[in-house]
Amino acid sequence: MVGALNAALRDALREDDRVLVFGEDVGRSGGVFRVTDGLQAEFGDRRVFDTPISEAGIAGAAVGLAFGGWRSVVEMQFDAFSYPALEQIVDHVAKMRERTRGRVDMPITIRMPAFGGIRGKEHHGESPETFYVHTAGLKVVTPSNPGDAYRLLRLAIADPDPVVVLEPKARYWTKQDADLTTGGPGIGEGTVVRDGDAATVFTYGSMVSRCLEAASVVADEGVATRVVDLRWLSPLDTGLIARCVRETGRAVVVHEAPKTLGLGAEVTARIVEEAFDFLEAPVRRVTGYDVPYPPAALEHHYLPSVERIADAVRGVVAY
Amino acid sequence: LAYHRGTWHGGPYDPRATRFGPICIPVATQIVHAVGYAMGLALDGTRACSLAYFGDGSASEGDFHEAANLAGVFTAPAILFCQNNGWAISVPTERQTAGEIFKRAEGYGFPGVRVDGNDVLAVYRATREATARAYAGEGPTLIEALTYRIGAHSTADDPGHYRDDDEVSAARAFDPIVRFRSWLEGQGHVDDGLLADWDAEIESEVLAIRDGVISQPDPPVEWMFDWTYADPPTALAEQRREVLGG
Numbered sequence: 001m002v003g004a005l006n007a008a009l010r011d012a013l014r015e016d017d018r019v020l021v022f023g024e025d026v027g028r029s030g031g032v033f034r035v036t037d038g039l040q041a042e043f044g045d046r047r048v049f050d051t052p053i054s055e056a057g058i059a060g061a062a063v064g065l066a067f068g069g070w071r072s073v074v075e076m077q078f079d080a081f082s083y084p085a086l087e088q089i090v091d092h093v094a095k096m097r098e099r100t101r102g103r104v105d106m107p108i109t110i111r112m113p114a115f116g117g118i119r120g121k122e123h124h125g126e127s128p129e130t131f132y133v134h135t136a137g138l139k140v141v142t143p144s145n146p147g148d149a150y151r152l153l154r155l156a157i158a159d160p161d162p163v164v165v166l167e168p169k170a171r172y173w174t175k176q177d178a179d180l181t182t183g184g185p186g187i188g189e190g191t192v193v194r195d196g197d198a199a200t201v202f203t204y205g206s207m208v209s210r211c212l213e214a215a216s217v218v219a220d221e222g223v224a225t226r227v228v229d230l231r232w233l234s235p236l237d238t239g240l241i242a243r244c245v246r247e248t249g250r251a252v253v254v255h256e257a258p259k260t261l262g263l264g265a266e267v268t269a270r271i272v273e274e275a276f277d278f279l280e281a282p283v284r285r286v287t288g289y290d291v292p293y294p295p296a297a298l299e300h301h302y303l304p305s306v307e308r309i310a311d312a313v314r315g316v317v318a319y
Numbered sequence: 320l321a322y323h324r325g326t327w328h329g330g331p332y333d334p335r336a337t338r339f340g341p342i343c344i345p346v347a348t349q350i351v352h353a354v355g356y357a358m359g360l361a362l363d364g365t366r367a368c369s370l371a372y373f374g375d376g377s378a379s380e381g382d383f384h385e386a387a388n389l390a391g392v393f394t395a396p397a398i399l400f401c402q403n404n405g406w407a408i409s410v411p412t413e414r415q416t417a418g419e420i421f422k423r424a425e426g427y428g429f430p431g432v433r434v435d436g437n438d439v440l441a442v443y444r445a446t447r448e449a450t451a452r453a454y455a456g457e458g459p460t461l462i463e464a465l466t467y468r469i470g471a472h473s474t475a476d477d478p479g480h481y482r483d484d485d486e487v488s489a490a491r492a493f494d495p496i497v498r499f500r501s502w503l504e505g506q507g508h509v510d511d512g513l514l515a516d517w518d519a520e521i522e523s524e525v526l527a528i529r530d531g532v533i534s535q536p537d538p539p540v541e542w543m544f545d546w547t548y549a550d551p552p553t554a555l556a557e558q559r560r561e562v563l564g565g
Contacts, residue, residue: 091344
């Protein structure tokens, strides 16, 4: 996945000379996860550059650059390190287009490694998606595989609106033969990654592969589970969510973020609004707990496990 | 003024055409935008610079520091102009900083100057010099202009709670408009007739602006939805329909 993201940045830099890539350690070092490796050597230190450790400065500079017609792709080094930039992101990146009555677009891409599962230190395993999804003016996307990583990052960079790209760090080293192409589903489109008719599991990012494992486990017990990779957390693919619930009648939502006001709450609300009459069982959520992300030694108790997900599927099917 | 009238958060003007950014209420956040814009000017090789105005209170915000530091590191053609008027709502400058604001520039690696902010020509000269530095590729300048906030911070603010009227009366003697007017008269640049013409012109312009602001209609409700996204999501389009009908 790192290679696919790197290729997406390289191709975007090559195709549009107004694209800039900047952030902490993204230049000479090529990023702590190597996502920007080699870009400065190829495109020079005017278009790919290191900044001081200054997240609000990075996000705010991207706003100023957008006034000059630049298309910034900025990196927040880790999920929780995006919080110093929240004021710039929430107050300006997300609102400047509205404030200027559409005269100044904010084609800004804010990339960050997100979610846990790599035995990281405190502040290195958070799921910040609710903050960004709840902010009008932003779009939020998270790829679960290398092919999507390329395509979704290209879509994000090309979009006239600001997009937060949550890169599942636990999936950075995933390998897959993938066509690196921008064609395919557009912004806001999720996808069925495994078909089934007994229940649908809605998930995204790092949890997609785990939900697929859980679906295999229950398949051996004769339960055909559909797995949906939402991809876009904002805008959400309400049409796909409703269709899957109409077709399977049962739903489980899985994410790492804490349960309360996690994305599962919104997905569940949309299911109730759009497909209530088709529900055969209450929607179940399998999520992180309402606690700070735990230390490495405890994270396997916090993250939704194959067994917890499989149990939830068994639960909605048996209801 | 559209902002104060409550008809829109930003001004009705085009920021690119007027080269004037929209009002940013969270203080000091605009300084970072100005520096980012200046970084872009440097990348383009444009002979231009950005100028960010902010107050003494803003200089306590982290964004001031981040903007100044970025400006220094990237030799950005930016002018950071601090209007130190002595008061951030009710808090005097000595409670904002134990040091002197213009001196901070040295720590960021560029010049900082302090000028009498009530002296129009001194402010003009300092700004011209900073502009020349920016144009010459020498990077940013921090200007601290000392002035005084004679009025209240806002219509909800009553300065009687926190400062003496004597202090305000003393400051009136240095009113930059009065000072500049008497300087122009003393130098013989203007006569009574010209000043009277200017007064009349300004009076009618201000009245026209006031009438324009007062008579501004409420904006159409669709404005609430029209500019959030260039490419609005389906769910937002549905919410728009819900409000507008049809």
